[in-house]
Amino acid sequence: MSYDASVDAWIDMYHSIRRLARQDTLIFLTDNAIGQAEEENLAHLTANLAGELAPARIIPFLTAKHSLDYIQLYATRAASHGFEALTVVGGDASGGPPRCFPHGYQLRRWVRQRVPSLGLGGWVNPLRDPVEQVDFLLNPEFEAEFFLTQIVSHHSVDRVERFLAEARRRRVPYPGVFGVFLYRSANPRTLQQLGSFFPVPAEGVTRDFEEGLSPEEICARSIRALREVGVDKVYVSNLGFDRPDARYRRILELL
Numbered sequence: 001m002s003y004d005a006s007v008d009a010w011i012d013m014y015h016s017i018r019r020l021a022r023q024d025t026l027i028f029l030t031d032n033a034i035g036q037a038e039e040e041n042l043a044h045l046t047a048n049l050a051g052e053l054a055p056a057r058i059i060p061f062l063t064a065k066h067s068l069d070y071i072q073l074y075a076t077r078a079a080s081h082g083f084e085a086l087t088v089v090g091g092d093a094s095g096g097p098p099r100c101f102p103h104g105y106q107l108r109r110w111v112r113q114r115v116p117s118l119g120l121g122g123w124v125n126p127l128r129d130p131v132e133q134v135d136f137l138l139n140p141e142f143e144a145e146f147f148l149t150q151i152v153s154h155h156s157v158d159r160v161e162r163f164l165a166e167a168r169r170r171r172v173p174y175p176g177v178f179g180v181f182l183y184r185s186a187n188p189r190t191l192q193q194l195g196s197f198f199p200v201p202a203e204g205v206t207r208d209f210e211e212g213l214s215p216e217e218i219c220a221r222s223i224r225a226l227r228e229v230g231v232d233k234v235y236v237s238n239l240g241f242d243r244p245d246a247r248y249r250r251i252l253e254l255l
Helices: 003-022 041-048 068-080 104-114 130-138 154-169 188-194 202-210 215-228 244-253
Strands: 027-029 058-063 085-089 119-124 146-151 176-181 234-237
Touching (some): 003 027, 041 068, 058 068, 068 104, 085 104, 130 154, 188 202, 202 215, 215 234
Parallel strands (some): 027 058, 058 085, 119 146, 146 176, 176 234
């Protein structure tokens, strides 16, 4: 982005965070995971929302796509400003600067040793082999108090159910927050672009829109399907900066 466009985007984000926080919503805030120039999220938050928002309501992401000096400073500052948790993951390995550690759990272990007061979150993918994913969660080196998941939907709920069954059978102790995505349209080009970041059920999403469902109705359908198989924590991605609180409220009203 140009400097002016970047300023506008951050101003929109501040308004969005304020509105969502009024609804007692936890906010997971990503950092740069695809190797492009970054304006640090933590610096913006502490400079522009200080005193307005309880830091415990925000859980920043921290990826391994940084130097260890940067990561130590970031984690130390997060704790000193009152943030209680970070979601620590590897980050996209396909481009940009190399990871400082090959895997997210190694970075979580490194952060834990230096800033033990922070709760740490990990990452799993219910769309992959459930035995493998639960193995990751139960490995003593996982080093996390909670986990987030890859984006899932009502079109993949059968695989979520298999993952949950395996996690229950083996008594995974960590709470999990399952990801759903607010698809704005069934534009083939957009769905193809999204598919480079996470598995997109393009045919299913297209059918949903052809049935006349709104983006919020499709998102709510995914959340209801997840609840029916036993998921009790969900995060919603892609609410956007144009009154995301209103979109979020509409989704909740449909549940």
